[in-house]
Structures are given as C-alpha cells and as structure tokens.
Amino acid sequence: MGVRWGLRGKSALALLTACLVALVPALLIGWLAVDAVRQQFSQAYAENFTLLQMQRILAPISRELALAERFAQSSVTRDWLADEQDPAKRQRFFNEAESYRQGFAAHTYFAVVNASGDYYFSSDDEPTDRQPRYRLSADDPDDNWYSHLITSDQSYTLNVNIDRELKEAKVWINVVIRDDGRPLGIAGTGLDLSRFLDAFIRTRAHGITPMIVNRQGALLAYPDASRIAFNAQADNGDLARGQQLATFLGDEDERAELNEVIQRAVADPDDVYMLTAHLDGQPRLLSVGYVPQLDWLMVTVLDRQSAQLIATHWLWPLSLGAVVLMMLLLAGFIYTSERLILAPLRRLKQSA
The missing domain is CATH 3.30.450.20 (PAS domain)
Incomplete structure (x- = not known):
C-alpha cells in the first residue's frame, strides 16, 4: 500500500487533508456571515414593508x-x-x-x-x-x-x-x-378603508404576516377574521382571547417589551421599532409603526426562516466553483511537486 501511494500520493493526500481542515472553519465563517446578512436584511425588509403600508393608507x-x-x-x-x-x-x-x-x-x-x-x-x-x-x-x-x-x-x-x-x-x-x-x-x-384592509391582510409576501392593532393591542386587521376585534372600541376586557396581539406572545417579559415598543412608536411616529419575540411558540421579528391620524399601529410579523430575504440559487454555483477551485489547486500542487521535487529526487535515486 505504501509503495502504491508513494511520495506523490502522500503529498497529495496531505494537501487534500489540509484543504478539508481549512474548509470547515471557512464554511462556518461563511454561514455566520450569511446569517448576519440575513438578520440585517430581515430588519430592513420588515421596516420598509411597514413604512410602505403606512404610506399606502396615509396617501388617500x-x-x-x-x-x-x-x-x-x-x-x-x-x-x-x-x-x-x-x-x-x-x-x-x-x-x-x-x-x-x-x-x-x-x-x-x-x-x-x-x-x-x-x-x-x-x-x-x-x-x-x-x-x-x-x-x-x-x-x-x-x-x-x-x-x-x-x-x-x-x-x-x-x-x-x-x-x-x-x-x-x-x-x-x-x-x-x-x-x-x-x-x-x-x-x-x-x-x-375596507378594500385597503382586505388587500393589506392578504399580502402575498412569503413569510410576512401583516396586522393592524390599536394602542391596547386589539387586532383591527388580521388574516384570520375570527381573531379581529370588531368591538375594539369597547372595553378591552370584553375581548375574546386571541383578539389581542399580546396573547400570541410567549411570556410576560415579551408582553412587557411589546407594550414598551408600542409606547415608543406612539411617542415617535416617524420611526419604526423592532421586537424579537415568540408568536405561537415560533421565533418572529416584529416591526411596529404608528399612524397618528388613525391612532393605529401597523405591525409586520416576519418569519426569517421562510421569508425569501436572500436569493439562495447563487449558493449552489458558488459551492460548485469552490469545489472546482480546490480540485484545480490540488492538481496544480501535484504537478508542481512532480516537476520541482519528485522528478529530481527520482533521477537522483537512479543515479545513486
């Protein structure tokens, strides 16, 4: 077996092993970089979507x-x-x-x-x-x-x-x-505003769930009509469970954070505020903006995993290119080592 591999085979195997060892941290760093970009894109996407919906309702x-x-x-x-x-x-x-x-x-x-x-x-x-x-x-x-x-x-x-x-x-x-x-x-x-609300809650954006709530968090527009609080002008204590955004959240800390975000949005209508929470047990990114003319809050719920934030079709060509590049590097190393090291050694061995 050692005769079959020889010095050429062992050097190629060493280079291949080194490439694979270097590839693991490279993949990890690349994955972390893509995830960081996804996080940044998700916040920008949710914020822009919320601002767009606010302008759509404010324009008319x-x-x-x-x-x-x-x-x-x-x-x-x-x-x-x-x-x-x-x-x-x-x-x-x-x-x-x-x-x-x-x-x-x-x-x-x-x-x-x-x-x-x-x-x-x-x-x-x-x-x-x-x-x-x-x-x-x-x-x-x-x-x-x-x-x-x-x-x-x-x-x-x-x-x-x-x-x-x-x-x-x-x-x-x-x-x-x-x-x-x-x-x-x-x-x-x-x-x-019925047509706007109908188009608003039936958005086709993948991974996006839009909703409109009042200051108390009662749902005024939501894809599931059974959860809409049509009697939101009444005392919120009369609302059924599931007709308030707070009931979707995982724990009291997240509910308190949601209330704080709502207060900040009401105090500063020119900005959009973000909140990471668990809705129905799943991690979600919430973007909250306030429309003072209507006393409404536009809320965008984003699922980072299913939302098409980054086009993944370019990852496969990139991976294939990395593999081809590694093979070319390995072939180049084998050829160079053959010409500069192994061939002179073989001639030296024959002459000796």
Whole structure:
C-alpha cells in the first residue's frame, strides 16, 4: 500500500487533508456571515414593508383631508352655514357641494349647521333632496361627538368606525368651521378603508404576516377574521382571547417589551421599532409603526426562516466553483511537486 501511494500520493493526500481542515472553519465563517446578512436584511425588509403600508393608507387619507378642508373653508360653505335659510346662499352651497362630492373618493359629503343642528348628507346611494336628514340634539348621547368637537380647539378629527356587522372600516373626516372663533358648523366626508384592509391582510409576501392593532393591542386587521376585534372600541376586557396581539406572545417579559415598543412608536411616529419575540411558540421579528391620524399601529410579523430575504440559487454555483477551485489547486500542487521535487529526487535515486 505504501509503495502504491508513494511520495506523490502522500503529498497529495496531505494537501487534500489540509484543504478539508481549512474548509470547515471557512464554511462556518461563511454561514455566520450569511446569517448576519440575513438578520440585517430581515430588519430592513420588515421596516420598509411597514413604512410602505403606512404610506399606502396615509396617501388617500391625506388627499381626502385636503379636499375636505377646501370644501369646509370655502366662502360659499361659510356663507351658507352663517345663514342657512337664505335661498341664494343655499342654492350656491348645494351646487358647489355637488362638485366636491364627485371629487371625494366615496362620493359622499356631510355638513352640520351649528345654529340649527341640522345634519345634511349626500351620497350616490342617497337622493340629494337638499333637506336635512335629521337634527342633532344636545340631549341625545349619540350626538355628543358633535358638541365635543365643536367646543374643542381641534380644527379637524378623523373618526375611525369599524362596523362589526358589515365588517367594514370607514374613516369620517370632520372639519370644524369657525368665523373669528365663532363656530359655524362642521363639514367633511367619509372614506372606506375596507378594500385597503382586505388587500393589506392578504399580502402575498412569503413569510410576512401583516396586522393592524390599536394602542391596547386589539387586532383591527388580521388574516384570520375570527381573531379581529370588531368591538375594539369597547372595553378591552370584553375581548375574546386571541383578539389581542399580546396573547400570541410567549411570556410576560415579551408582553412587557411589546407594550414598551408600542409606547415608543406612539411617542415617535416617524420611526419604526423592532421586537424579537415568540408568536405561537415560533421565533418572529416584529416591526411596529404608528399612524397618528388613525391612532393605529401597523405591525409586520416576519418569519426569517421562510421569508425569501436572500436569493439562495447563487449558493449552489458558488459551492460548485469552490469545489472546482480546490480540485484545480490540488492538481496544480501535484504537478508542481512532480516537476520541482519528485522528478529530481527520482533521477537522483537512479543515479545513486
């Protein structure tokens, strides 16, 4: 056996062994480097996904708010609210309001006259009869929202209404109209967010689970409809188990950390905060961003193992190239040792 291997075989075996020994730590270092890159990419991916969804929901709301403010602060609207029964002012208002209605995304507008409490509403489904739908009453608890708004210092509010029966989400934009501090009324429109929420929770991104929660962690949008807290405006103590994000986490420490991240996101809406926790027993990366206009938190749950963060198809050619390179190195070493060492030794042996 020793004669068969000879010096050439033993030197080649030594080089091969050395290459394999060096390959083990190289593979370990490479794996750690790829894992570190995956960790970095996962955080950047989750953060960018959350920011993208926040901008997707803010874009239509910002447009509707700007248009609603123009509608409310129009001189025609202000003149009519100051003198509701004037026929000329009334005619001009409804003519202009109809043009604004066509510009609103939901083709809907409403107006409340502070002096009388009359509530006017118009949409594609409701006839525009130019008569008030009803009259607000200070004795009706359902109308307290108006008295609170008109006496506040706010110039507008966004009221999020999630209908439990219809499973629809609407945002009502209420713009306060004043004349030298004297309230004239409010005007605005409604925006349907149901389509956005439907597209949001049915994202096709692999390894991504998006959700929307309120400050208390109640689920407002989630792929599993049975876990959505449609009564989230009520006391959270009435929510069923599984309708709050905290119930998904593994222990009390992770729940406390989630609450801290939510508070930090609310305090700084311009940033997105990360949290590593176990959801349903599996390690996940959570990205949390806050939308102050809606008082919602966008949460992105990322599964690092299944998410396609790094294209792995290039790893196989790279591995094959490393093997080919090692074989070429081994062949080059054998050839060089044959020409420079073994052949002279053989000639020396023959001459001796």
